[in-house]
Amino acid sequence: MNRKPYLIEVQVAREKIDDFNEYPFDIPAIKNLSSIRFHEDVTFFVGENGAGKSTLIEAIALSLGFGPEGGTRNVQFSTHNNTSKLVDYLRLIRGYKSPDDYYFLSTESFYNVATYMEQINYIKGYGGSPHTKSHGESILAVLTKKLQGNGLYIFDEPEAALSPARQLTALAAINQLVQKNSQVIIATHSPILLAYPNAVIYQLDENGITEISYQDTPQYQITKGFLNDYKRMINILLEG
Numbered sequence: 713m714n715r716k717p718y719l720i721e722v723q724v725a726r727e728k729i730d731d732f733n734e735y736p737f738d739i740p741a742i743k744n745l746s747s748i749r750f751h752e753d754v755t756f757f758v759g760e761n762g763a764g765k766s767t768l769i770e771a772i773a774l775s776l777g778f779g780p781e782g783g784t785r786n787v788q789f790s791t792h793n794n795t796s797k798l799v800d801y802l803r804l805i806r807g808y809k810s811p812d813d814y815y816f817l818s819t820e821s822f823y824n825v826a827t828y829m830e831q832i833n834y835i836k837g838y839g840g841s842p843h844t845k846s847h848g849e850s851i852l853a854v855l856t857k858k859l860q861g862n863g864l865y866i867f868d869e870p871e872a873a874l875s876p877a878r879q880l881t882a883l884a885a886i887n888q889l890v891q892k893n894s895q896v897i898i899a900t901h902s903p904i905l906l907a908y909p910n911a912v913i914y915q916l917d918e919n920g921i922t923e924i925s926y927q928d929t930p931q932y933q934i935t936k937g938f939l940n941d942y943k944r945m946i947n948i949l950l951e952g
């Protein structure tokens with residue numbers, strides 16, 4: 713019997729919001745948000761820098777019991793105090809089965825999580841100290857060693873430290889996790905990761921949050937346009 717989805721939907725208690733002109737409700741994609749339905753395998757969030765992906769994905773992670781810097785749900789520390797209050801307005805609709813494994817991978821704060829794991833000497837699951845690996849190698853070690861399957865995983869820009877070749881490796885690792893009954897929620901700019909077929913893609917922009925096909929994403933179109941005719945693009949950019 714299918715265990716998934718672990719997370720069916722997230723709803724925003726809009727009636728409780730007093731001021732839509734202050735952060736995070738002033739972000740257009742968040743301002744208009746009522747609910748988001750998750751794919752049982754992979755749900756992607758895309759959008760320009762500043763569109764609100766991290767704000768949204770972090771609030772979902774906090775609702776699930778993760779700490780703001782990420783890691784497993786046992787990792788509860790914070791090196792900064794700038795999480796949004798969106799979490800206070802979210803309602804999670806869960807499936808009938810709970811996942812066995814949880815992980816929130818925020819590439820931005822992974823260094824802090826790795827330092828914390830070293831301090832408490834709990835690095836075995838990471839295949840050794842993340843600090844003795846490169847940033848990209850340590851992110852891949854999370855995907856390929858730490859995560860066990862039957863999991864609910866949230867990744868914020870996992871590609872940020874990865875070469876194109878390693879993004880392909882990450883795509884295969886995500887597929888392995890999905891095959892092992894995992895559900896994954898990913899904010900990304902990567903046209904490589906976005907090609908994963910068993911997925912829904914939501915775009916955050918000034919109109920709100922809407923579903924979009926892979927080929928219609930700016931990530932796909934800009935990358936394809938550039939690679940198909942990079943000399944012309946370079947000429948336009950450099951002359952401009």
Ligand SMILES: Nc1ncnc2c1ncn2[C@@H]1O[C@H](COP(=O)(O)OP(=O)(O)OP(=O)(O)O)[C@@H](O)[C@H]1O
Nearest residue numbers: 735739759760761762763764765766767768794795
């Ligand atoms: N603590 C904060 N207080 C006020 N505004 C914030 C705070 N954190 C983020 N913002 C603003 O909210 C907007 C959304 O930021 P967010 O980090 O969610 O974007 P993003 O889509 O993840 O961008 P990127 O692709 O660059 O990571 C930005 O305009 C940002 O300046």
